[in-house]
Amino acid sequence: MAHVIIVGASTGGLPAAYEMRDLLSDEHQVTVVSNTPVFHFVPSNPWVAVGRRQREQVSFNVEPYLNKKNITFSSAGVSEIKPESNTLVLADGETLSYDYLIVATGPKLAFDEIEGLGPEGHTQSICTLDHAESAHLAWQRFVKKPGPIVIGAVQGASCYGPAYEFALIINDVLRKAKIRDQVPITFVTSEPYIGHLGLGGVGDSKGVLESEFRQNDIKWITNAKVTKVEQGNVFVDEVNDQAETIKSHELAFDYSMLLPAFKGIDCVANLGDEVVNPRGFIKVDEFQRNPKYPNIYGVGVCIAIPPVGGTPLAVGVPKTGYMIESMARAAVENIKDAIAGEEISAKAAWNALCFADMGSTGVAFVAKPQIPPRNTVWMKKGRWVHWAKVGFEKYFIHKMKKGSAEPAFEKFFLKIMDFNKLK
Numbered sequence: 121m122a123h124v125i126i127v128g129a130s131t132g133g134l135p136a137a138y139e140m141r142d143l144l145s146d147e148h149q150v151t152v153v154s155n156t157p158v159f160h161f162v163p164s165n166p167w168v169a170v171g172r173r174q175r176e177q178v179s180f181n182v183e184p185y186l187n188k189k190n191i192t193f194s195s196a197g198v199s200e201i202k203p204e205s206n207t208l209v210l211a212d213g214e215t216l217s218y219d220y221l222i223v224a225t226g227p228k229l230a231f232d233e234i235e236g237l238g239p240e241g242h243t244q245s246i247c248t249l250d251h252a253e254s255a256h257l258a259w260q261r262f263v264k265k266p267g268p269i270v271i272g273a274v275q276g277a278s279c280y281g282p283a284y285e286f287a288l289i290i291n292d293v294l295r296k297a298k299i300r301d302q303v304p305i306t307f308v309t310s311e312p313y314i315g316h317l318g319l320g321g322v323g324d325s326k327g328v329l330e331s332e333f334r335q336n337d338i339k340w341i342t343n344a345k346v347t348k349v350e351q352g353n354v355f356v357d358e359v360n361d362q363a364e365t366i367k368s369h370e371l372a373f374d375y376s377m378l379l380p381a382f383k384g385i386d387c388v389a390n391l392g393d394e395v396v397n398p399r400g401f402i403k404v405d406e407f408q409r410n411p412k413y414p415n416i417y418g419v420g421v422c423i424a425i426p427p428v429g430g431t432p433l434a435v436g437v438p439k440t441g442y443m444i445e446s447m448a449r450a451a452v453e454n455i456k457d458a459i460a461g462e463e464i465s466a467k468a469a470w471n472a473l474c475f476a477d478m479g480s481t482g483v484a485f486v487a488k489p490q491i492p493p494r495n496t497v498w499m500k501k502g503r504w505v506h507w508a509k510v511g512f513e514k515y516f517i518h519k520m521k522k523g524s525a526e527p528a529f530e531k532f533f534l535k536i537m538d539f540n541k542l543k
Contacts, residue, residue, distance in 0.1 A: 278436020
């Protein structure tokens with residue numbers, strides 16, 4: 121009998137658990153360990169922050185759904201991974217032994233790297249459901265007394281799409297409330313240009329997003345290094361191609377949301393230089409295996425991916441939903457084959473299929489592969505994208521409650537679009 125443990129119960133971990141259970145016979149054990157009893161649909165966080173979604177619409181307790189599939193669950197969290205003995209130490213002191221481990225933890229949010237950043241400081245976040253709810257409380261206070269807004273992502277961030285979404289969703293909310301004229305909005309990003317997205321751009325993403333910002337009176341600062349945040353002020357150094365400061369900005373705000381840099385969570389980052397990169401992200405090969413410990417697999421935001429080209433400031437590579445799903449599927453198939461004594465061969469399709477909401481409209485894009493040079497690049501704007509993302513939210517949550525192991529991102533995207541025409 122083999123025991124497979126998945127650490128993490130979000131976009132990567134939960135589908136991996138369902139598929140692992142489907143592929144293995146009942147003699148094998150599947151366990152999920154998370155630091156929370158709740159699954160929540162992370163892409164909905166921008167909507168939660170402006171009151172367009174409530175917690176109960178985008179989250180649920182995972183244990184009963186996992187138990188129905190004969191998957192053991194613990195919400196204690198992991199305090200230590202001991203790969204030499206194939207053991208996890210949970211935060212409650214319990215130990216679990218594994219034969220195969222899938223690390224799908226997501227990131228540690230590095231607010232501490234910039235003075236005054238984050239919910240414990242002076243800015244809001246939409247990285248977690250709790251953060252988004254806190255951001256909504258601050259938003260309710262803000263709309264009663266509107267003023268300047270600063271939105272963006274700091275140096276070292278590796279998830280830029282939600283910052284663009286939030287800026288344009290806020291713009292839409294303010295226009296509908298007829299107070300947009302009272303709110304100057306500035307977008308701050310470490311990207312070398314608007315629409316880089318950590319991907320070197322996707323098609324005409326630079327032109328499309330710059331046009332959206334211009335049409336909606338959103339100013340921007342790129343190559344922006346946030347040095348500190350004080351109550352009501354963000355301090356930014358704008359740098360040139362050599363990362364030399366060419367202009368310093370002090371941006372006043374009454375509301376600010378800045379995405380932080382990411383790091384590996386402690387139990388992963390502590391595994392050492394042979395296992396993780398300097399930021400604590402787990403190293404993986406083409407089969408999602410860790411090179412030092414081949415019975416450990418990495419999936420999603422927690423894995424190490426080199427940045428795209430050289431940028432003056434640190435710009436991380438995003439791990440989009442389809443890409444995460446593909447990683448999880450490859451890891452699961454390879455573990456199944458390894459248990460059966462067969463040669464592993466499954467590789468993730470590192471493509472990007474994304475819907476980005478803009479309030480009342482949106483942008484869909486395809487990048488195959490996600491990192492350039494690419495075989496396929498496609499982008500399209502329209503109101504249908506907004507409704508497609510709303511539909512996918514409901515579709516994905518339904519599938520996770522149902523315990524379905526089918527590839528949700530790809531299946532839904534192909535239902536919406538004739539993908540063959542994009543090849």
